[in-house]
Amino acid sequence: MHIGEAAKRSGVNSKMIRYYESIGLTETATRQESGYRDYSDNDVHALRFIRRARDLGFSVKQIGDLLALWRDRDRSSADVKAISLQHVRDLQDKRQAIEDMIATLSNLAQHCHGDGRPDCPIIANLADADVELREPQAESRPSKAPIAPLERGHLGRTSARRA
Amino acid sequence: MHIGEAAKRSGVNSKMIRYYESIGLTETATRQESGYRDYSDNDVHALRFIRRARDLGFSVKQIGDLLALWRDRDRSSADVKAISLQHVRDLQDKRQAIEDMIATLSNLAQHCHGDGRPDCPIIANLADADVELREPQAESRPSKAPIAPLERGHLGRTSARRA
DNA sequence: CATGGTGCTTCCAACAATGGGAAGGTCAAC
DNA sequence: GTTGACCTTCCCATTGTTGGAAGCACCATG
Numbered sequence: 001m002h003i004g005e006a007a008k009r010s011g012v013n014s015k016m017i018r019y020y021e022s023i024g025l026t027e028t029a030t031r032q033e034s035g036y037r038d039y040s041d042n043d044v045h046a047l048r049f050i051r052r053a054r055d056l057g058f059s060v061k062q063i064g065d066l067l068a069l070w071r072d073r074d075r076s077s078a079d080v081k082a083i084s085l086q087h088v089r090d091l092q093d094k095r096q097a098i099e100d101m102i103a104t105l106s107n108l109a110q111h112c113h114g115d116g117r118p119d120c121p122i123i124a125n126l127a128d129a130d131v132e133l134r135e136p137q138a139e140s141r142p143s144k145a146p147i148a149p150l151e152r153g154h155l156g157r158t159s160a161r162r163a
Numbered sequence: 164m165h166i167g168e169a170a171k172r173s174g175v176n177s178k179m180i181r182y183y184e185s186i187g188l189t190e191t192a193t194r195q196e197s198g199y200r201d202y203s204d205n206d207v208h209a210l211r212f213i214r215r216a217r218d219l220g221f222s223v224k225q226i227g228d229l230l231a232l233w234r235d236r237d238r239s240s241a242d243v244k245a246i247s248l249q250h251v252r253d254l255q256d257k258r259q260a261i262e263d264m265i266a267t268l269s270n271l272a273q274h275c276h277g278d279g280r281p282d283c284p285i286i287a288n289l290a291d292a293d294v295e296l297r298e299p300q301a302e303s304r305p306s307k308a309p310i311a312p313l314e315r316g317h318l319g320r321t322s323a324r325r326a
Numbered sequence: 327c328a329t330g331g332t333g334c335t336t337c338c339a340a341c342a343a344t345g346g347g348a349a350g351g352t353c354a355a356c
Numbered sequence: 357g358t359t360g361a362c363c364t365t366c367c368c369a370t371t372g373t374t375g376g377a378a379g380c381a382c383c384a385t386g
Contacts, residue, residue: 045290049289049290052289052292053289056264056268056289066286066289069286070286072281073281074281075281075286076279076280076281077275077276077277077278077279077280077281077283078277078278078279080275080283080285080286081272081276081277081283081285082277084268084275085272087268088265088269088272091261091264091265092265094261095258095262095265098220098257101218102251102254102255102258104219105219105247105250105251109247112240112243113240113241113244114240114241114244115239115240116240116241117239117240118235118236118237118238118240119240120240120243120244122244123229123233123238123240123243125215126212126229126233127233129211129215
């Protein structure tokens, strides 16, 4: 079948199929006389594998490893599990980083009137980290370093809403 | 002060300072006769603002908006809040996507022996989404679509561990 | 047969944010 | 005067994906 059909069946679009081939993630597709790439059901199967792995957030590099293990009938499930668990740890780290951001920002936003006036604890905090939120309480701890430095790196365009 | 000093004080490295200027996020730095960029305490203040906003996961675009509001003495806190809350929602979406991945993958991993044998529910599921995990229970619902399609887009190199 | 239209091909660019590095200029200290 | 730290600009790489242009293949209908 042609690449378009393979794309439809696998859920990986033509562009990406070619890309995956170009980086060696998939094997070089056979060609018809026309020059068109030719795909088998097996190829589609592999593409779906890739698609699912991507949906689980595996990197292309990791998927390469997983594909190799998939093809290896003598694989150890331990190897697969190791890759997966490492990925889970990475995901947990990301989640933690995001949760910290959410916590800080929600807290700041909660204390923002959100009206026509300029006073805003969010801006104030960005402008000067020493600006603390004053809870309607007694204690006014001069705590520094209010915002978690956390991980550097800032999550790609993950929330690419398919508008 | 020179860019290196500004970098040290702001927590934004020289490379990024120049980048932020190049994309118009910060104003064009004044130059000394030598051609070196010259920074004031105010400039450093702005850079720290940017740094904190980045730590909260705001995009450069959003930071541009926030900076404009910061400079605008007549701003409405509502505008700041709106940007922030939108960002919180984006973060929550990302968190949700990540949590779904974690849930699926943890579940699969939990059912993987992780020994020397090749049998592996993780690989099996990637290879064929119809492969369901059989809980030691009675019901065997033929549920399809086990893995959430979720958002496309796959979180940048967020977990860039500072080794 | 000519003409479309659709799908395929390759190649190049862009995105976001950051880092690495080359080739060269400036400045201060020695 | 030379060394070394710092600055300058410019290009490249990253990650995964998308967009587009220019050109060929194929199949339809007029």
